Amino acid sequence: MKRTNIPALMIASALSMSVTSVVFARDEVRVVGSSTVYPFSTVVAERFGRSTNFKTPVVESTGTGGGFKLFCSGVGEGTPDVANASRAIKSSEVELCAKNGVADIVEVKVGYDGIVLANASGVAKYNLTTRDIFLALAKDVPDGNGALKPNDAKTWKDVNPALPDAKIEVLGPPPTSGTRDAFAELAMESGCKAFDWIKAVKDQDKKRFQAICHSVREDGAYIEAGENDNLIVQKLDANKNALGIFGYSFLDQNMDKVQASTINGSEATFENIADGSYAVSRPLYFYVKKAHLDAIPGLREFVLEFVSDDASAEEGYLEERGLIPMSGDERDALVDQVVNFKSMS
Amino acid sequence: MTERKSPGSLSSSAMPGVVERHRGEERFKFLGLAAILVSLSFLAFFLVSIIGTGYGAFLQTALKVEVDLTYDSLGLVEPATEEDIANIRYRSIVRSAMRDIITEDVGRREARTLYGMLGAAAEFDLRDIVVEQPQLIGTVASLWLTSSDDVDLYNKGDASEASQLQTRLSEKQQEWYATLEAQGRIKTRFNWTFLTSSDSRDPEVAGVYGAMIGSFFALGVCLLLSCVVGVLAAVYLEEFAARNRWTQFLEININNLAAVPSITFGLLGLAIFLGFFGLPRSASLVGGMVLALMTLPTVIISSRVALQAVAPSIREAAFGIGASRVQAVFHHVVPLAMPGILTGVILGMARALGETAPLLMIGMIAFIADPPSTLTQPASALPVQVYLWADSPERGFAEKTAGAILVLLVFLLLMNLMAVILRRKFEK
Numbered sequence: 001m002k003r004t005n006i007p008a009l010m011i012a013s014a015l016s017m018s019v020t021s022v023v024f025a026r027d028e029v030r031v032v033g034s035s036t037v038y039p040f041s042t043v044v045a046e047r048f049g050r051s052t053n054f055k056t057p058v059v060e061s062t063g064t065g066g067g068f069k070l071f072c073s074g075v076g077e078g079t080p081d082v083a084n085a086s087r088a089i090k091s092s093e094v095e096l097c098a099k100n101g102v103a104d105i106v107e108v109k110v111g112y113d114g115i116v117l118a119n120a121s122g123v124a125k126y127n128l129t130t131r132d133i134f135l136a137l138a139k140d141v142p143d144g145n146g147a148l149k150p151n152d153a154k155t156w157k158d159v160n161p162a163l164p165d166a167k168i169e170v171l172g173p174p175p176t177s178g179t180r181d182a183f184a185e186l187a188m189e190s191g192c193k194a195f196d197w198i199k200a201v202k203d204q205d206k207k208r209f210q211a212i213c214h215s216v217r218e219d220g221a222y223i224e225a226g227e228n229d230n231l232i233v234q235k236l237d238a239n240k241n242a243l244g245i246f247g248y249s250f251l252d253q254n255m256d257k258v259q260a261s262t263i264n265g266s267e268a269t270f271e272n273i274a275d276g277s278y279a280v281s282r283p284l285y286f287y288v289k290k291a292h293l294d295a296i297p298g299l300r301e302f303v304l305e306f307v308s309d310d311a312s313a314e315e316g317y318l319e320e321r322g323l324i325p326m327s328g329d330e331r332d333a334l335v336d337q338v339v340n341f342k343s344m345s
Numbered sequence: 346m347t348e349r350k351s352p353g354s355l356s357s358s359a360m361p362g363v364v365e366r367h368r369g370e371e372r373f374k375f376l377g378l379a380a381i382l383v384s385l386s387f388l389a390f391f392l393v394s395i396i397g398t399g400y401g402a403f404l405q406t407a408l409k410v411e412v413d414l415t416y417d418s419l420g421l422v423e424p425a426t427e428e429d430i431a432n433i434r435y436r437s438i439v440r441s442a443m444r445d446i447i448t449e450d451v452g453r454r455e456a457r458t459l460y461g462m463l464g465a466a467a468e469f470d471l472r473d474i475v476v477e478q479p480q481l482i483g484t485v486a487s488l489w490l491t492s493s494d495d496v497d498l499y500n501k502g503d504a505s506e507a508s509q510l511q512t513r514l515s516e517k518q519q520e521w522y523a524t525l526e527a528q529g530r531i532k533t534r535f536n537w538t539f540l541t542s543s544d545s546r547d548p549e550v551a552g553v554y555g556a557m558i559g560s561f562f563a564l565g566v567c568l569l570l571s572c573v574v575g576v577l578a579a580v581y582l583e584e585f586a587a588r589n590r591w592t593q594f595l596e597i598n599i600n601n602l603a604a605v606p607s608i609t610f611g612l613l614g615l616a617i618f619l620g621f622f623g624l625p626r627s628a629s630l631v632g633g634m635v636l637a638l639m640t641l642p643t644v645i646i647s648s649r650v651a652l653q654a655v656a657p658s659i660r661e662a663a664f665g666i667g668a669s670r671v672q673a674v675f676h677h678v679v680p681l682a683m684p685g686i687l688t689g690v691i692l693g694m695a696r697a698l699g700e701t702a703p704l705l706m707i708g709m710i711a712f713i714a715d716p717p718s719t720l721t722q723p724a725s726a727l728p729v730q731v732y733l734w735a736d737s738p739e740r741g742f743a744e745k746t747a748g749a750i751l752v753l754l755v756f757l758l759l760m761n762l763m764a765v766i767l768r769r770k771f772e773k
Contacts, residue, residue, distance in 0.1 A: 026625070028715075028723065039738060042712040043546045049714050056714035058627060058723045061733075078623060228736050230743070253738045256513060321546075322738065 026077045029057035029299050033067025033084030035227070036113055036178055036247060037284050040323050041084050047317070048305045054298030064178050071287065072097035081292045081299050085285045086113070086178040104290035104343040108303065109334055111312055112324040114248035114273040114281040115183050116260040120240045124164060126261035130279055134191025135159045136168050137222055139215035146197050151217045171225040171232050172245035183245055184214040186280045187263070233258055248273060249322025273324045290343055307338050395747050402748025405536035405549065406500040407489040408463060408525060410442040412471065414482050425482050430475060435468045439490065447521055458518055464493030466538065466549040489532065494548040494741030496522065500531060513740060539748060543716045544730065548741025553749050555716035559629050559724030560698060562717060566633025567640060567697050572690050575644030583652040584674045603642035610639045611706030619707060626708040627723035635703045640693035647689025651682040684771040691764040695757050701728045727753045
């Protein structure tokens with residue numbers, strides 16, 4: 001019988017171990033949220049861990065929506081302190097937070113990110129307008145008589161006679177991606193508004209307007225290439241005819257392999273995204289739980305490191321990673337707010 | 346076989362269809378061989394492409410620079426205390442060392458690209474060297490420091506002309522690189538950093554150590570739980586439990602559990618271990634428990650098969666000389682079934698080692714730069730590291746990803762080897 005006792009003891013000890021560790025103290029900052037902000041957040045976290053005596057913050061890439069779900073699940077050590085987001089927090093998410101006792105949230109804008117449409121370097125560069133993008137990629141397009149017809153454009157020339165006679169083949173992220181949401185909102189919608197009658201729909205029927213402008217065609221011209229932007233860059237390198245949709249930081253790292261198309265006559269350069277003349281760019285944020293500021297060691301300092309000149313000002317180390325910093329005035333106002341940890345109103 | 350076909354032995358009229366049947370056999374053998382060849386060629390393709398990209402992760406480029414560590418330039422007085430050494434501004438020392446080599450006049454913008462040739466790694470290298478050898482302070486030391494990832498990739502890819510055209514180094518940097526190379530200041534060395542450091546956002550500093558420790562912890566917990574619980578459950582079900590509807594019902598459920606997608610176990614872990622028991626997020630303890638849930642059905646099934654394979658005569662002989670059921674099972678049946686049980690456990694562990702999906706839900710897919718030292722600290726795991734690096738924009742991570750896959754493969758190979766050795770040992 002003696003032999004059977006040993007495994008039984010092991011189970012008992014394993015169970016008691018799990019019960020005793022219920023009480024734990026967290027001494028590192030926990031960050032969740034957008035995969036677009038993740039590369040920047042982690043760089044700050046690493047620098048912060050190396051240059052201070054605090055532990056390196058743990059950064060999870062859960063996507064913006066998933067991040068807010070965790071962030072708003074309550075106050076306490078079991079919940080994250082910071083949520084990264086590639087869009088502003090929605091009112092429904094603020095309500096969810098409030099319902100779970102997360103009342104005071106500090107909003108911090110980090111900078112901007114551009115979304116580019118690029119093809120392999122070495123072949124002709126595309127000069128697109130948002131109207132071209134809409135007509136090439138939307139599921140249904142205007143038929144010229146104030147109604148919609150299924151998109152039957154095969155080549156870029158069908159869309160706009162000034163464009164090359166090349167097959168429409170665009171590699172982009174799937175619908176679950178924040179980049180795809182932003183692309184639909186910024187590029188497709190602005191092209192969609194070029195048609196007056198669709199623009200008029202917006203006031204009458206917002207849902208229908210969204211359905212027209214945000215639906216991407218499913219007949220093979222738009223190819224869902226997964227969330228991995230590196231993969232899209234590699235595929236462009238192999239397929240010279242295709243265009244790809246990805247974030248500016250990936251363009252920045254692969255300038256030798258791919259070139260970005262101009263959109264509405266504006267090049268996807270650092271300067272154009274910073275001053276807003278490049279149409280397809282979006283602000284990036286993170287949100288801080290105010291109740292945790294005093295409870296979690298290093299949280300206050302981590303936030304201050306993020307907004308420090310070293311990190312997010314022009315020529316800061318985040319710029320090297322492809323983040324587009326805010327202009328001087330906008331930044332000054334923000335830093336002023338963040339240093340005092342002013343809550344969102 | 347040719348003899349059988351010879352007309353003298355058996356005529357086709359005596360054995361109708363014999364020619365056709367032989368032909369069928371030949372066809373089957375050919376198809377079987379083709380199937381093996383196809384799967385082997387896939388494996389070979391995978392290995393060649395992974396090794397082809399991944400070997401670079403184990404090499405790093407170093408630049409030789411003269412570092413001015415005299416007391417004057419450090420602004421220190423003799424003798425330097427430990428605190429002084431910790432507070433030395435290594436970044437600016439590395440930068441001025443670069444300026445000493447490239448003497449031409451460069452503007453501010455260009456100077457930044459010059460400093461960019463020695464990355465963050467050089468700073469940490471220098472600090473480690475100085476902390477280890479404080480006697481260097483007061484001298485001008487000639488040291489090899491790790492280059493930035495762009496220089497590293499340029500150096501490793503310099504065999505082909507295409508890589509010279511496709512590089513992230515600017516023309517100016519390429520010129521400087523040529524100057525450095527002409528002076529014999531560039532060498533390629535083994536990348537120990539890759540095995541001794543943890544995750545980082547700088548490819549030249551990043552390593553798999555933290556992920557390896559995390560995997561080790563999680564697998565330890567998983568082994569303990571799934572081995573003990575799984576083997577006991579199997580022994581009870583096979584040797585002690587009565588055969589009735591209940592045990593049949595259990596059996597069907599265990600078989601079904603083995604086929605459940607692994608992410609489901611992550612959801613279960615999130616709800617029970619994190620939600621109900623309040624265990625910390627991202628901890629290797631929880632990771633191990635979730636992986637144990639996943640491997641349990643596999644362990645139970647393979648252990649039961651192993652127990653079934655023990656001849657009934659062994660049990661009968663034990664009973665015959667007056668052994669109790671427990672004695673018969675634990676003194677005779679389990680030791681004989683051990684090779685099979687162990688194989689099942691180790692193969693289950695090998696599967697757990699390569700799993701990421703269940704870890705996603707419990708927060709182990711995260712940027713974790715500090716290697717864990719206890720089971721409750723945040724930890725990542727090897728496959729998670731592969732996943733995270735594959736998604737990073739920096740070019741240098743491509744080879745690091747393949748390198749991490751190689752490390753993972755080596756571990757899997759070792760575990761399978763262990764399974765073979767243990768089986769041999771117990772079969773004697």
